[in-house]
Amino acid sequence: MANWKNFDSLNVYQELKNAKKVNLAEVMTGESGANRVKNYCVPMAAGMKFNYAAKEVNDDIKALLAKLAKEAELSEKYEELYNGAVINTGENRMVLHQLTRGQLGKDVVADGVNKREFYLNEQKRIAEFADKVHSGAIANAAGEKFTTVVQIGIGGSDLGPRAMYLALEGWAKTNGKFKMEAQFISNVDPDDATAVLKKIDVAHSLFILVSKSGTTLETLTNQSFVMDALKKQGLDPAKHMIAVTSETSPLAKSDDYLEAFYMDDYIGGRYSSTSGVGGAVLSLAFGPDVFADFLEGAAEEDALAKNTDIEKNPAMMDALIGVYERNFLGYPSTAVLPYSQALSRFPAHLQQMDMESNGKSVNRFGEPVDYVTGPVIFGEPGTNGQHSFYQLLHQGTDIIPLQFVAFKKSQFGNDVNIENSTSQQKLNANVAAQIVAFACGKKDENRNKEFKGGRPSSIIIGEELNPKTLGALLAHFENKVMFQGFVWNLNSFDQEGVQLGKVLAKKVLAKDIDGALAEYANLLNI
């Protein structure tokens, strides 16, 4: 059994605190900089690379980070997790999202069921269902094929699957894999459902209701909008709707759905893109083979995360550098900057995955910790961000670590050549330029035009954004967040911080309130 200790109780904590800081502008200049780019690079799955040359680490700091990995028993904890230990202590649950995409350790059995077989079986059922929808064997009442799939879910049932869909839409269109358009309804704001329903052809739409508990307020409310819209067109909602839920939820065996696919309590919403939550919509949109490739990329990355050598474990290296930046360099936020328009919503997904997992002040035993934990995560695609908030990133008073992502090839392969370069070359020239500009800066007599540099970044580089690289990318960040949670001694898999708001909202609706809350309700006309 691994030992769970607070970060600041480890011996290496003080060593890291006292370690000599790296002068990033200095080490990234000249020959030294070139060597760092060549050597500070960890291979990832699907041919990708994690390059951290422009981070404020050197061989000394890395030796301490390796020591931290060992003292915090990161590999042992990961092993316990994938072998089915109750890592989510608060909710007394195992944490099994990695098992949706591969068998990393021994068989995991819960409630008498082999969980890997359970997940595989659901994937198979989803694949068969999707094939039937694509062939027209499952069709609408008029016998016509469904052309659109609409996911109804919020939080992890929305952000991850939506980001993954957008990431692969262009690739699928170019590679003959595009089967159905997907849309998403999430917000309880009635304008969200209304706007989507106005946009789609309801009679040829298949809706996926996604709620593990079957009780999510937003999702059930939005289901009503959809049922109303179907009924208004004389259609039977039960013929247009499937559910992704747990076997014990009220949705599981209901006649309201054409079919139900199952997940379980061992997969948190924000880690559910590789479960049925992402599986149904992605298999319907792009076909089960595309979803299988996505899982394969994730599984390969999960396997890399088993390496005890941080030089061969990209997620662990990324995690440890992030902890160093957060706890010893004092940086409170991290920007995620994909140089790929297809990853436009990937930062929003990471924002949930990271901030909901590690935005906590008590350790896994419920005791307050004396160190900072998860940072604020935000980001937009480049080059767009360059014309927006990069001003602050370059010259603001705070330093914000940056996480770039880039691909050598575009998804559509359509391009124009202007001034001897393609748009794809311009895109990547920009990301390379930004890394060096942030790290090295530039002197100028006019202080307003001076760049201090010393602003750290890493970059993940892939050949092309496709199902496999996307799966690897997703798993990389999931595992990074997991390792950071281990270092901080947190339970990264519950989310008690979202409960109080829910409870109070119900009281507002029941008018069971007084004081400030009653006055706000009054102002808002509730």
Next chain:
Amino acid sequence: MANWKNFDSLNVYQELKNAKKVNLAEVMTGESGANRVKNYCVPMAAGMKFNYAAKEVNDDIKALLAKLAKEAELSEKYEELYNGAVINTGENRMVLHQLTRGQLGKDVVADGVNKREFYLNEQKRIAEFADKVHSGAIANAAGEKFTTVVQIGIGGSDLGPRAMYLALEGWAKTNGKFKMEAQFISNVDPDDATAVLKKIDVAHSLFILVSKSGTTLETLTNQSFVMDALKKQGLDPAKHMIAVTSETSPLAKSDDYLEAFYMDDYIGGRYSSTSGVGGAVLSLAFGPDVFADFLEGAAEEDALAKNTDIEKNPAMMDALIGVYERNFLGYPSTAVLPYSQALSRFPAHLQQMDMESNGKSVNRFGEPVDYVTGPVIFGEPGTNGQHSFYQLLHQGTDIIPLQFVAFKKSQFGNDVNIENSTSQQKLNANVAAQIVAFACGKKDENRNKEFKGGRPSSIIIGEELNPKTLGALLAHFENKVMFQGFVWNLNSFDQEGVQLGKVLAKKVLAKDIDGALAEYANLLNI
């Protein structure tokens, strides 16, 4: 002439530093909380309200903030700005975006031209053009009406207009004002233009090329994509394209465009939504009368910002509280959380407006400042965010001030009643509940379920998100950022921090590089 002094040289700086902090959980409880909600409220334009009851201020702190407003001469500086002083000192330019929507002070003349007349004249020309497009007097080569308008621009030519379009799309559809669908192409990533061009009917699309200088790399590259697509269909690009640019740009008198509309150097990109940059696309999408209402809302809010009494000046009050949080309470970021799906991209626009304006380390004289300036801005619509990053906002180790926005009515007016409440009521019950949960928290024996509270927020409440309230909302934040820049003694209207990356990117494309940059270029296959 106003005196421009560093913030920490003002007398009130030390007073604010030493002022007794407010215990938010305490003052927001019981009768005291109810009174704060009633009284800590500033009327805004278009019937809106700025309520700051849940901010860490009390009458003592507010008295100091009023003193700060006076000592920093905020009203005098605003007056100088709208009367045409050279406030953008770095670029030696006036700052005139408020003049696009109203005459706040005396006539402003530049280069022999009355600038208010110039802006009005361009608005008139755009309105006439839009009317002709809507009537079909201006049509495609086949004499068919244009059905789609596509804005090609990046940064301020994209984020603001896109956020405004999305904010009004639903309202326009419900109120008979929807004329044409708008799409946006911004990123130099070739997949951005390709994806949009695949989605639209090119033969019935009118493209707006937006670039003040006429030299923006991304925009000119994307123009080529569009011209290729038009030519491939045998269409004449010059019959499908208009330009919004400065009179001195290469685009101004070119035969490549059906028409050109002008802006000038006195309006920065991130402040250009009320100029032709937003005017062309919004007038085409919704009609010139809708754009006029939008300007009217902004003008009303600008007028309120003239009030020297902070209790009657919502932007100034908001700005001062933000400065207090940043410099004396030490909070490094702010989340913008609109409880309105239509405002889905409003946080991204504010992110640019705020971070590009005040993300600076030197004062307006080019001297380094010894205090922190602009915060990180991020956000997503509620209730979506509640199922995502709110965990960290509630229970993370850092405190993040929050800026809520909510409306009493939805835009479409379409709703369902479940468990005795509509979705709109649920939406607003949630925002009310969140404010109180963040401020007051909740004790629990299980520390994992405990909420410390003391997390500050403000809320802007309006009747409905429509052109007037949207204009007021936009101007509120523009003026807030302006006042904060005045306090911090910054030039909020230049953006030298984006230059170095541009220069280095050109060098990469010209292969004029060595060291780390050459290695990155190699890794990225450039």
